[in-house]
Amino acid sequence: MLLGLTGGIASGKSTVSAILKELGAVIIDADKIAHQSMKYGTRAWEMIVETFGQYIQNDDGSINRRRLARLVFNDQQKKKELESITHPIIISEIKNMVNSLADNEVIVIDAPLLFEVGLDELVDCVWVVYTSRDIQLERLKERDSLTTDEAVSRIEAQLSIKEKCQMADFVIDNNGGIRELKQKIIKLWSDLNENQKNSFNCT
Ligand SMILES: CC(C)(COP(=O)(O)OP(=O)(O)OC[C@H]1O[C@@H](n2cnc3c(N)ncnc32)[C@H](O)[C@@H]1O)[C@@H](O)C(=O)NCCC(=O)NCCS
Numbered sequence: 001m002l003l004g005l006t007g008g009i010a011s012g013k014s015t016v017s018a019i020l021k022e023l024g025a026v027i028i029d030a031d032k033i034a035h036q037s038m039k040y041g042t043r044a045w046e047m048i049v050e051t052f053g054q055y056i057q058n059d060d061g062s063i064n065r066r067r068l069a070r071l072v073f074n075d076q077q078k079k080k081e082l083e084s085i086t087h088p089i090i091i092s093e094i095k096n097m098v099n100s101l102a103d104n105e106v107i108v109i110d111a112p113l114l115f116e117v118g119l120d121e122l123v124d125c126v127w128v129v130y131t132s133r134d135i136q137l138e139r140l141k142e143r144d145s146l147t148t149d150e151a152v153s154r155i156e157a158q159l160s161i162k163e164k165c166q167m168a169d170f171v172i173d174n175n176g177g178i179r180e181l182k183q184k185i186i187k188l189w190s191d192l193n194e195n196q197k198n199s200f201n202c203t
């Protein structure tokens with residue numbers, strides 16, 4: 001069973017993934033793969049430095065992701081250039097991991113751009129984590145110490161949450177507290193396992 005987990009930035013995907021991991025799922029984290037793919041000395045690192053220059057490097061040569069983020073989330077063209085370097089690597093690594101983890105009962109692909117990069121076609125079922133715009137903005141500003149303008153440009157760099165919800169098999173409302181979220185995920189997890197026993201049906 002391959003589950004796609006997505007949603008807007010700071011909607012709570014990692015929080016949901018952590019709960020699913022506790023329940024026994026294996027998590028493939030697309031953000032983590034992206035970070036690993038651009039580590040010092042990799043081919044992606046080289047291409048990113050060539051494209052964006054020394055400004056996005058730390059003193060030790062590694063990529064300063066905060067600076068890179070500032071560049072790409074304010075310039076659509078630059079974001080496309082970064083994605084043309086990173087997305088093929090991320091997609092290929094995710095597919096390799098899915099193949100090598102195939103023995104596990106539930107594999108979750110936690111990917112903010114699941115729909116944008118077509119990974120939704122790979123999975124059996126898509127869960128979208130949803131929050132209202134106001135809550136999303138507050139949680140994002142607080143977690144990443146961003147100004148309102150910076151946070152808004154990151155939210156707007158993605159497909160709208162409305163479109164994501166329309167394409168979801170299931171929408172997880174994360175406007176409440178963590179305890180409420182945990183209860184929802186426990187319930188969904190037991191439905192998922194029940195469903196699997198009775199030949200899988202996502203909805
Ligand atoms: C811009 C980068 C350097 C910022 O790094 P940073 O550590 O500050 O943020 P992190 O990677 O944890 O991403 C935080 C969130 O930003 C959003 N985000 C990241 N990349 C993108 C993107 N290309 N388009 C829209 N939103 C994005 C996602 O919601 C993600 O969860 C980094 O996000 C990156 O390399 N992005 C390009 C690769 C990518 O598309 N990753 C998403 C995996 S599908």
Ligand SMILES: Nc1ncnc2c1ncn2[C@@H]1O[C@H](COP(=O)(O)OP(=O)(O)OP(=O)(O)O)[C@@H](O)[C@H]1O
Binds near residue numbers: 013174
């Ligand atoms: N139900 C909740 N109540 C309060 N805070 C929450 C809740 N869910 C998540 N958060 C907080 O909101 C922030 C964003 O959550 P999280 O990092 O899980 O989002 P994400 O969707 O994985 O983000 P990204 O798209 O950047 O990867 C975090 O600081 C997290 O602790």
